[in-house]
Amino acid sequence: MKAKKIDHVGIVVKYLEAAVATYRANFGFEADPARGGDVPAMGIRNAFIPIGESDIELFESTASEGPVAKFAAERGEGLFMVSIEVDDVAAAVAELRGRGLRVGDPSPAGVAFVSMKSTHGVNLHLVQR
């Protein structure tokens, strides 16, 4: 597989609206009103801040279980993950699995989670746009 670019970095926050306001006030960043909101399947609410060719994703856990809820419970807030854009996420998943990496099935939105056991502990997602 060939990584195209950094799609986004993901930041876990306690309160989404407050975090969006903080990034606006401190850095002048504006969340994209056309994206973000509730993502029940992932147990989060999120907002995307475009910067250059990438995004900063702020997200708040809305579930009591799952990786985001666990991170929030253990660390509160912080840098959670990085997402790399690929041309064909299904092909990338197949290729990585062929090398023995543990990778989740791509979601309907074109996102696949690479197991942290296969990245030395880095939370890495692949995404197809």
Added chain:
Amino acid sequence: MAIGATHIDHIVISSNDSAATAELFARNFGIEIKRTMSRPGTRAHLEFAKLQEVVLEFAGPGDVQPYDEVKARLSGFVLAVPDIDAAVAELRAKGVDVGEPHAAVQPGAKLAGIRSGTNGVPLALIQYGALPIPAAEDA
């Protein structure tokens, strides 16, 4: 007012064996390590890859111990700004705790760490072309 950040300049991945983590990412995810840096006395080994405008920086100790397991984590990211002194002044005026800009490992660049107002994310600012680039020493 905004600090004028143009893009994410680089993302730092810290590892107890940065060469091994960089090699793992290069082998599996199709990134190319463009530069390595291991200066005597700095106690750090850095490897750099670039994905379009964003650099992935793999950072670790210069003298790698025989670990049972290589462990890495995302440890922060850096925003590019056109005028770091103005950006730092603006952030400080807003009450954000920002370090003094200093020379970065990137030639000619100045870097300033941000210590508050980021929702727990280690964040820094970088400006390229802020300092004269020293001429290469004669062999």
